[in-house]
Amino acid sequence: MKRLREQYGVTQExxxxxxxxxxxxxxxxxxxxxxxxxxxLDLIA
Known part of the structure; x- marks a missing residue:
């Protein structure tokens, strides 16, 4: 999940x-x- 989040330039916040x-x-x-x-997980996806 972290890799995808960072790939899209989204912070944890x-x-x-x-x-x-x-x-x-x-x-x-x-x-x-x-x-x-x-x-x-469904919300995050």
Missing amino acids: ELAKVVQLSRDKISKIEQNKRNSSFYS
């Missing part, structure tokens, strides 16, 4: 605002430190 998750949650998902629900 910008992505977090769009999908209504915290920047910290986005960061942890990218680092595989947090499992995400299918709902959250």
